[in-house]
Amino acid sequence: MRPTKMMFAAGLLMFLAAPALHAEEAFLNYKQYCMQCHGMHGKGDGVNVPAMNILPRDHSDNKYMMSRTNTEIYKAIKFGGPAVSKSVKMPPWDDVFTEDEIRQLVGHIRTLCCEQELVRGVNFR
Amino acid sequence: MKRLILFSLLAVIVSPALASAGEDGAAILKNRCASCHDLKGPAPQTIRELWKRDAPDLFYAGNKFRREWLVEWLQKPVRIRPAGVNYLRNINSTPPKSQKGKAGRKFDVLWGEVLRPLKHVKLNRAEAEAAADALMDLRPHYELVAGKKLDSKVKVTLDSGELLIDKVYGCLSCHQIEPGYGGYTGPELYTAGARLQPEFLLSYIDRPKNWDPKIWMPNMHVKPDDLQKIVHYLILLSKEDFDASN
Known part of the structure; x- marks a missing residue:
């Protein structure tokens, strides 16, 4: 009985801890690379904003962010603004992040904008 | 006795100076x-x-x-990076009440050590x-600058260079091209041409990760022609006298 319980506990721990680890990685990356323009709370109000003629996206803007698919956000991070018909002020980060890191960042951005929809299990495509 | 005191005083005063001169x-x-x-x-x-x-x-x-x-x-x-070596230590998300942001929004501000002169x-x-x-x-890092060479045939003006820096590659979001004009999280560009070797500039802009794997400067995939123009522009820019215009 006991080993089964242990295994069950270990399995549960792995199931719970793995996304948490990813979440931390994604948050570190967001902090290091995104906060300079998108702001410390992701509201598109970073320290560099006074220098910009085009404002960075407000990641907490639920209405706008729900109109974007995960694929579009992924493309914007990987290939930069022009890949999704936006400004060059959003640079391409393909040389900085790995594929996994970009996917985790998309997930992190979804937690900033659309927590309720995540809980409800909306398919972001 | 007086002479002894005088000599010992002199020795105390002079010896650090001598030591530092010998360093x-x-x-x-x-x-x-x-x-x-x-x-x-x-x-x-x-x-x-x-x-x-x-x-x-x-x-x-x-x-x-x-x-x-x-x-x-x-x-x-003097300070070269307006937001410090690590910008995350020097920003604050609660701006003063008096600050009026763009389109009514407020934004993060520089805070702490970087607001005082560099120690x-x-x-x-x-x-x-x-x-x-x-x-x-x-x-x-000899291998990183080995193949790089500034092409002396490339011609660039201050205007065309600024166009590249601002509109084509968006460097201006993080770097300043004159005191107070541009972003904060990167080092100032108006002294870059005087500060850095052209080969280093060519290599670093081409792929910042080679020099500093986790730096927050993205690789903009600058085309080789534009790279030459940008470095020429930075050198031209560093020859401007910014004190004269203020």
């Missing part, structure tokens, strides 16, 4: 720079390591700086020359 460049680096600057390498490999960095890495200073600039700067140190060791002329010589000997 060679390597000793200056070891005693006065190494506590903040990394002189050995390698560059930080993870984000957490990067956050521990207190001052710019100097272990590839010989690949990076122009000697004449180092000599001048070490005598009169840095000052050297005299002889010490600065010696330290600069010692710094110029630190050249571990």
